[in-house]
Amino acid sequence: MGQGNGNASPHARDKRGEFLKGHPPVFKHSADPLQADDWLCAIERQLEIAQCDDKEKVLYASGQLQGAALDWWDSFCFGHTEANPITWAEFCSAFRTHHVLVGLMKLKKKEFFALKQGSMTIAEYHDKFIQLSWYAPTEVDEDGKRQELFMEHLNDGL
CATH class of the missing domain: 1.20.58 (Methane Monooxygenase Hydroxylase; Chain G, domain 1)
Known part of the structure; x- marks a missing residue:
């Protein structure tokens, strides 16, 4: 009979742990825009391996930002006025727009x-x-x- 205590199943996957196990790179800033694009590709690969959903992708990827890149992210979040959470597609588009020259x-x-x-x-x-x-x-x-x-x-x- 189920315990009904609201706790997660003992078999629940630790997606964040799986994501971090792949040693995803940290991004601070780069003078080479292609390094920013390479960072995003590497992060996306690890997120796919961990089978993250859209919300987790944004959360885990943004957790790998530091320094000037984190300042950009904080500013982007502050300026995000929509009621809906930021999607992975929005994150990628905004990241590339800011860090990778068109x-x-x-x-x-x-x-x-x-x-x-x-x-x-x-x-x-x-x-x-x-x-x-x-x-x-x-x-x-x-x-x-x-x-x-x-x-x-x-x-x-x-």
Whole structure:
């Protein structure tokens, strides 16, 4: 018979513990905007592994901010006037808007579309393709589109 005391089940997952077990990086500030984007990607990876919901993602990710980045977050929260809590999509968008220059994201997207195998090995080209495809998410959101773009810029002899 259930105890009915309102306590969490003894089998409840410790998502925060799982998130922290992956040693998510802390973000303070970076002169290189791509490091901010890399931080967000690393955090998102750990949040997915821990299977966090939207509210937990915002809470745990913001807990990894320090210094100037934490000051930005506190200011963002203070200015958030909507009754609804901040969503993960809002967090990511606001973080990128503040820490990653829009022009830089456009440049990286152009770099992705200009990428050719050239003197790289297929493995090196593949790694660079994957790295830069992050900046063109809608262009590689389907496997067929991703494969076509990849094949287009391989050396002709392959």
